[in-house]
Amino acid sequence: xxxxxxxxxxxxxxxxxxxxxxxxxxxxxxxxxxxxxxxxxxxxxxxxxxxxxxxxxxxxxxxxxxxxxxxxxxxxxxxxxxxxxxxxxxxxxxxxxxxxxxxxxxxxxxxxxxxxxxxxxxxxxxxxxxxxxxxxxxxxxxxxxxxxxxxxxxxxxxxxxxxxxxxxxxxxxxxxxxxxxxxxxxxxxxxxxxxxxxxxxxxxxxxxxxxxxxxxxxxxxxxxxxxxxxxxxxxxxxxxxxxxxxxxxxxxxxxxxxxxxxxxxxxxxxxxxxxxxxxxxxxxxxxxxxxxxxxxxxxxxxxxxxxxxxxxxxxxxxxxxxxxxxxxxxxxxxxxxxxxxxxxxxxxxxxxxxxxxxxxxxxxxxxxxxxxxxxxxxxxxxxxxxxxxxxxxxxxxxxxxxxxxxxxxxxxxxxxxxxxxxxxxxx
Amino acid sequence: xxxxxxxxxxxxxxxxxxxxxxxxxxxxxxxxxxxxxxxxxxxxxxxxxxxxxxxxxxxxxxxxxxxxxxxxxxxxxxxxxxxxxxxxxxxxxxxxxxxxxxxxxxxxxxxxxxxxxxxxxxxxxxxxxxxxxxxxxxxxxxxxxxxxxxxxxxxxxxxxxxxxxxxxxxxxxxxxxxxxxxxxxxxxxxxxxxxxxxxxxxxxxxxxxxxxxxxxxxxxxxxxxxxxxxxxxxxxxxxxxxxxxxxxxxxxxxxxxxxxxxxxxxxxxxxxxxxxxxxxxxxxxxxxxxxxxxxxxxxxxxxxxxxxxxxxxxxxxxxxxxxxxxxxxxxxxxxxxxxxxxxxxxxxxxxxxxxxxx
Numbered sequence: 001x002x003x004x005x006x007x008x009x010x011x012x013x014x015x016x017x018x019x020x021x022x023x024x025x026x027x028x029x030x031x032x033x034x035x036x037x038x039x040x041x042x043x044x045x046x047x048x049x050x051x052x053x054x055x056x057x058x059x060x061x062x063x064x065x066x067x068x069x070x071x072x073x074x075x076x077x078x079x080x081x082x083x084x085x086x087x088x089x090x091x092x093x094x095x096x097x098x099x100x101x102x103x104x105x106x107x108x109x110x111x112x113x114x115x116x117x118x119x120x121x122x123x124x125x126x127x128x129x130x131x132x133x134x135x136x137x138x139x140x141x142x143x144x145x146x147x148x149x150x151x152x153x154x155x156x157x158x159x160x161x162x163x164x165x166x167x168x169x170x171x172x173x174x175x176x177x178x179x180x181x182x183x184x185x186x187x188x189x190x191x192x193x194x195x196x197x198x199x200x201x202x203x204x205x206x207x208x209x210x211x212x213x214x215x216x217x218x219x220x221x222x223x224x225x226x227x228x229x230x231x232x233x234x235x236x237x238x239x240x241x242x243x244x245x246x247x248x249x250x251x252x253x254x255x256x257x258x259x260x261x262x263x264x265x266x267x268x269x270x271x272x273x274x275x276x277x278x279x280x281x282x283x284x285x286x287x288x289x290x291x292x293x294x295x296x297x298x299x300x301x302x303x304x305x306x307x308x309x310x311x312x313x314x315x316x317x318x319x320x321x322x323x324x325x326x327x328x329x330x331x332x333x334x335x336x337x338x339x340x341x342x343x344x345x346x347x348x349x350x351x352x353x354x355x356x357x358x359x360x361x362x363x364x365x366x367x368x369x370x371x372x373x374x375x376x377x378x379x380x381x382x383x384x385x386x387x388x389x390x391x392x393x394x395x396x397x398x399x400x401x402x403x404x405x406x407x408x409x410x411x412x413x414x415x416x417x418x419x420x421x422x423x424x425x426x427x
Numbered sequence: 428x429x430x431x432x433x434x435x436x437x438x439x440x441x442x443x444x445x446x447x448x449x450x451x452x453x454x455x456x457x458x459x460x461x462x463x464x465x466x467x468x469x470x471x472x473x474x475x476x477x478x479x480x481x482x483x484x485x486x487x488x489x490x491x492x493x494x495x496x497x498x499x500x501x502x503x504x505x506x507x508x509x510x511x512x513x514x515x516x517x518x519x520x521x522x523x524x525x526x527x528x529x530x531x532x533x534x535x536x537x538x539x540x541x542x543x544x545x546x547x548x549x550x551x552x553x554x555x556x557x558x559x560x561x562x563x564x565x566x567x568x569x570x571x572x573x574x575x576x577x578x579x580x581x582x583x584x585x586x587x588x589x590x591x592x593x594x595x596x597x598x599x600x601x602x603x604x605x606x607x608x609x610x611x612x613x614x615x616x617x618x619x620x621x622x623x624x625x626x627x628x629x630x631x632x633x634x635x636x637x638x639x640x641x642x643x644x645x646x647x648x649x650x651x652x653x654x655x656x657x658x659x660x661x662x663x664x665x666x667x668x669x670x671x672x673x674x675x676x677x678x679x680x681x682x683x684x685x686x687x688x689x690x691x692x693x694x695x696x697x698x699x700x701x702x703x704x705x706x707x708x709x710x711x712x713x714x715x716x717x718x719x720x721x722x723x724x725x726x727x728x729x730x731x732x733x734x735x736x737x738x739x740x741x742x743x744x745x746x747x748x749x750x751x752x753x754x755x756x757x758x759x760x761x762x763x764x765x766x767x768x769x770x771x772x773x774x775x776x777x778x779x780x781x782x783x784x785x
Binding site: 032033037041070071072074076077078081082084085086088089100102103105106107108109111112124125173174175176178179181182199200201413415419420421 | 472473474476477478482523576585586587588589592593594604606680683684685686687689690691693730734740741742744745746760
């Protein structure tokens with residue numbers, strides 16, 4: 001019991017020492033440790049650096065400075081809940097946990113507390129139905145979009161016909177990895193390809209048997225829903241069995257530099273989806289000059305411009321735009337979480353605005369509405385060039401097959417609404 | 428001076444064989460219960476509940492369960508995570524199949540189902556012991572996690588394989604789901620912990636507990652003096668799994684609200700609870716509490732000190748946390764192999780003689 005009193009005193013001290021709530025508080029539930037740190041670190045760096053850039057260049061958003069509270073989750077749901085509870089009292093405006101498991105945990109909590117969540121390209125796909133998930137947003141795209149974009153790309157490659165082909169799905173055996181299965185099953189029925197499912201258990205270092213099966217069955221294409229250390233192991237294993245890399249497509253969480261560099265030249269030609277184009281944007285130069293050179297870089301500053309860094313920065317940009325929107329709608333600068341939610345729901349990202357922000361063409365154009373929290377759902381396909389060490393965008397943004405996805409979203413969100421006694425409607 | 432048996436006259440057999448023979452211990456016990464039931468619910472907030480107290484209460488139930496098996500009956504088990512998963516999934520299936528039945532009944536039934544599963548996996552203990560039994564229970568751990576991942580019926584065919592706790596009420600107050608208040612969450616776990624701890628304490632003081640300890644100390648000798656090893660070992664597995672099942676059900680329904688079996692109930696959970704039992708003290712109910720408190724509160728306290736007070740980078744603190752917790756585990760095992768409970772026992776011995784030690 002003595003231990004508890006000590007901890008209590010330490011906690012009370014920490015809470016009393018917290019500064020007053022006069023600024024815009026953005027929690028960053030990051031993970032820089034554990035088997036998923038390779039992905040969590042650059043995302044968090046990009047996320048924080050962009051807000052630091054806004055602070056340094058514009059004095060925050062609408063004149064209010066941004067305060068970031070970082071909390072390490074280690075991709076662990078228990079720590080994620082602890083981080084949420086520790087930060088929500090500080091006036092947190094928006095949560096981005098970068099973990100599907102933590103998202104599932106936080107959806108009911110954040111909804112009850114009235115704090116918006118933005119789960120960009122991860123989390124619960126059916127949150128795209130804003131009438132059921134009032135406080136959860138997953139624009140610009142979700143997992144089912146990713147599955148459909150990948151299949152549409154393959155359709156394009158094969159002259160519009162996938163019948164008789166086999167596609168193997170190598171997935172992380174968790175909520176994250178299982179999300180696309182239902183969509184892929186629907187698509188396989190629609191387009192006549194055979195779908196093989198190969199689960200890889202957390203953390204994903206052991207994949208020999210899965211790739212042995214791929215070697216035996218020789219599928220035409222392999223899709224991968226991987227994250228963390230699983231990706232680099234998969235790319236290495238694919239290289240080991242001599243699977244043609246150009247027929248191996250990862251989703252947008254399985255296509256960063258650190259996933260392919262360990263396999264060296266053998267990874268050349270590996271493809272992945274991406275929800276944002278990665279080129280040398282002017283805004284990266286500003287971050288370098290105003291944040292990194294001023295010594296305020298998040299992390300060690302080595303990730304500037306990498307795939308997941310750009311995605312973290314993109315997420316921060318969308319959050320900042322939503323906050324600016326909220327300030328405009330409500331006419332106050334010190335916005336509340338509920339106002340930020342309104343700002344997110346009225347978000348309209350145009351090509352002109354992206355160019356103005358120094359990130360021309362970083363993502364698709366999309367507008368959010370009460371009914372649609374999911375954005376346009378577009379994604380592009382990029383390919384790894386091992387010799388130059390860069391990801392080369394192969395296509396422009398590809399649209400998903402909404403005819404397949406929309407009924408699935410309606411079905412899954414209706415099930416959630418029934419289960420948790422929600423009457424769908426706009427706030 | 429005040430902590431001693433002298434002067435406390437027992438006039439009945441009940442008084443003579445009560446749990447706390449020293450008057451001061453009895454007052455302390457009632458004082459802790461009073462604080463836990465009458466003070467904390469009024470001051471608790473969401474952070475305290477979710478970060479410290481609710482996990483502490485739930486892990487305390489789990490470590491009491493494991494302590495019965497490992498500490499009292501001497502059967503090493505690495506299947507705790509798997510058995511917690513059985514409790515969680517049983518609770519989920521019951522909650523969604525019979526929404527009108529009280530959640531309290533569901534949690535108890537989930538404990539009962541886990542007891543059956545635990546007994547089935549305890550059968551090998553009749554033939555094998557020590558490390559070999561640990562490996563057999565390890566198989567249970569992996570099998571159960573695989574099962575809940577593989578068979579979609581367990582998660583009601585949801586797209587993601589996640590299970591979500593629907594809202595359920597006790598006396599009209601929500602205790603699961605998003606609208607649960609911190610005191611409700613805390614009190615429901617506290618009631619279960621009190622019930623489990625009283626049950627465990629009294630079981631271990633009676634015939635059943637003595638037969639477990641006889642088996643632990645020397646199984647052949649116990650068999651010769653008439654202890655039935657089949658009965659003793661299987662009851663230990665059943666009772667232990669009952670508690671662990673309750674802990675798993677509460678962990679899912681009250682604490683987290685949504686779980687994914689591989690992440691929440693993996694092998695690391697088995698080790699965590701085993702560490703709690705070892706650090707707290709094998710064969711001690713108090714030790715289960717102390718071990719759970721140590722391993723739940725220490726990481727949070729380190730984080731608060733490192734990140735919030737000293738302002739260090741979060742990744743550095745997370746890594747230091749592993750180093751410090753690991754170091755402390757080693758330190759305790761070397762300095763006090765019988766765990767925190769032994770330190771407590773020594774302190775009480777000293778207190779008896781204070782202020783005139785000889």
